[in-house]
Amino acid sequence: MYRFKKFAIAPLAIFTCLTQAAIPYKNHQYEYTQPNGEVVSISLEGNDYFALQRTQDGRLVIFDEKKNGLTYAKVSSDGQDLISTGVLVSNKAVQGNVIKDAAFTLSRTAIQKKVEQAQQRMFGEQSHTKANGMLSTISEVDTQSTGQIKGLTIIIDFPDFRGTISKSQVESFLNDLNYTEFGNAQSVRGYFRSVSGGKLDYTNTVTAYYTAKKNKSYYTDDRYSSTVRSQELIKEALNWLEYTQGFDFSTLSVNGSRQIKGLNIFYAGNSDSSWSKGLWPHMAALSPRFCADGVCTDRYQITDMRNSLAIGTFVHESGHLVTNWPDLYDYDGSSEGSVASFGVMGYGAIGETNRFKPTPPVAHFRNLAGWDTVTELNPAINSNAPSGTLTHTSGSNTSYKWTNPSNRNEAFYIEAIHRSGQNSEQLDQGLAIWHVDSAGNNSNEWYPYIQMEHADGNRDPENKSNRGDSTDLYDVAGEFSASLPNALSSKGTNSLWWNGSSSGLAVSEISDAAQTMSFKIGGGVTPPKGDVYTGYLADKQQAIVPNGTWFQYAGGTLDMTLEGPSNADFDLKLEVWQGGRWVQAAVSESPTSNEAITYQASNGYYRITVYSYSGSGDYSLMLSK
Structure with a gap:
């Protein structure tokens, strides 16, 4: 197998908030x-x-x-x-x-x-959200999750309802390396050690039972939303730990803001509440926060123990608390997401079998956490990028990446998934291709944060037909390029960047599904020589490129080519910032919609305007610097 080499290229940033976290x-x-x-x-x-x-x-x-x-x-x-x-x-x-x-x-x-x-x-x-529906940036440092991380799990019962699952059982559920109780294939610690390739050792300190001040019915009162009485109960338990038990909160792992990474609460019995009321299981931010021993709380998860424990939900929520991964399913219910059941932050931890053995996180999340060795395949970024026939082994904590040189927050990841080891509960096996863009929004199924490139081209999860099936991963009959499996640029499965331009990535000659798979990189559409911007203009409308704003240029040749509809007249203008205002530097105004400008630019600030002299339609502008 090709020996992977890790290049000093930062993984994609997550443009999403920690509130992207729900069961x-x-x-x-x-x-x-x-x-x-x-x-x-x-x-x-x-x-x-x-x-x-x-x-x-x-x-x-x-x-x-x-x-x-x-x-x-x-x-x-x-x-x-x-x-x-x-x-x-x-x-x-x-x-x-x-x-x-x-x-x-x-x-x-x-x-x-x-x-x-x-x-x-x-x-x-x-x-608080931004206009595009996504939320504040999480830095790469916040997502790195390696070494030993210590969380806290508080177990709670009530004067009228005592716990039936013992402290030692909870400790085993969280921390044992050989754990099979209640039908689980592993413990929470075992899961993270497995998917991280041994790079993360996540353990939990488990308290003795705290008996709540009041009977259970007080906390399960459906007249209150789930954050009201739950947080009252959590604060009771934290104060008990601090002032009665003398617990040292500084022993817990914290983030850069000295906030506890893993705060978990288990309580005895069922929730005894309707959805989102009383003690209904959830994740939220504790307000006001609790501070002791130089650290403070941030978010928590709380859930009922019932008569048995399954690791799936706990692992999914730990993905939020410990590694800062967002959810990968569609909150508004208009689709099943794109990743669907193929990743733990989608639905890969709540099925009949994978709640006892959750699926791994997708390659991009493993990269963010610092668990994978990633090889950059795009020669525009890595001059030593391997090409030709490559191989990948499922579960090897390696992956390939093809990054957009014009937008480092967009990339394709490639990895093999075989139904064995931690992947044994996957719906399919073969080559997985993920299209990642931090500007995406999971509640927009046609432009999500992470899109799975479904080999059958059907986009079943996006169309809410299923949560993945046995034809979603690529194998010997599959091919991935700018036009395959289909050429629908807005809703299809292909290697185009989200702005419609060619990425130059093509994957072919894929082997049969196996633990180690081979595939060929190359033979795709030649990537454009510059950045491509697309859009639509109504009659007499104009658009400023790039993305409605300006760009700074150190100097040199600016080449831009505009292509528009044949039945319209679109024009092109380049402006430079001089004397406190925008001044025209060059213009192309032929009677067609095909325009071009070549300009020898000095160091400064520039913007490009595409405008309709007459007519309407789609346009494509390529800019090379």
Whole structure:
């Protein structure tokens, strides 16, 4: 196999906030006790920010504060809200006109609004978004997760409900290297040691049981959102640890802001709450924060222990707390995401089998964490880039990357996935190709942060057909190029950059799916000689390139070529900043939409304007410096 060499090229930054962290649910079943004592079964689909609750026969459900229980729901006439019918959910025959329709739901804009409101409630100021829907930058330092990291897990019971899972069982669940209790294939520590290639040793200090001040029903009160009484309970336990137990919080691992990385709370029994209420499991920021021994809290996760423990959700949430990875599924429910079940930060930790043995993080996340040796394949960046036939071994903590020289936050990652080892619960095996761009938004299924390049070209998860299947990874019949598996630049699977220009990457001659696979790099479309910008102009409209702003240039030749619609007249202008204003440096104004400028520029600030003299349509501008 080709010997991988790690080059000093920084991994892509994550342009997302820590609030991109929620527990996903897929056909999650829970039982709820109504105020009349009747126990009803509810199915949940969604996440901490927004979820649809339905009865077993498909009727929508909502918590009604006046009834103090779950009632059947209907959608408001404007599609913005769920409204209680006032009829309590019952196992008996339904009275009145209650709609039964599994497709009946809120509008997408209404769901997006509710997601934002939930993020604000759970994370406060941390949840403020930018215009593109993504959030503040996490530095590369924040994502590096190697060496020994120590978290804290507090176990809690109640005066009227004692814990049935012992402290030693929780310690084994978190820390044992040979762990199989409750059907798990490994412990939480075992998972991270496996996927990091031994570079991360994540262990947890487990407390003795803290018995809450009040009975469990006080904390599970459905009249309060999940962050209210849960945080009251957590603060009780933290104060008990500090003032009664004398716990030294400085022994825990912290980030650069001296905030505890892994704060986990397990409580006895079930949640005994409806979704997002009472003690419903979730992740949020503790407010006000707790500080002791020179460190402070930041985020926490809290969940019920029930009668058994599965590592999947704990591992997924630890991906947020310890490594700062964001979720890879679609919060507004309009799709199943693109990565779907092929990565732990998608749905790769909540299935029937992978909740006991979660799938690994995708190659990009392993790179951010400092766990992979990554080889840059783009010769425009790495003059010593290997080419021709290459090989990759599944689970080897290596990967290949093809980076966009015009946008270092965009790249393709390549790795083999074989159904063995930590990948044994994957839906498919073969060559995985991930398209990563930090400007993407996971709630936009056609421009996500990480897009899986599905070998069958069907984009089933994006179209909400499934969460991945056995034809998604590339093998002997597959090929990946600018036009294959399909040439749909906005929704398809191909090697084009997101702006529509060619990346020059082509993957062919892929071997049969195996633990070690071979493939050929090369033979793709010749990459453009410069940066390509695309857009649409209405009649008499103009656009400033690049991206509505200016660029600084140290001097030399600026070449720009504009291509537009044949039935319109688009023109091109270059301006330079002089004397406190923009001054025209060069212009191309032929009676067609094909324009070109070559300009000998000195050191300064420049911008390019594409404008419609007449007509409308798409344009493409290539700029080389």
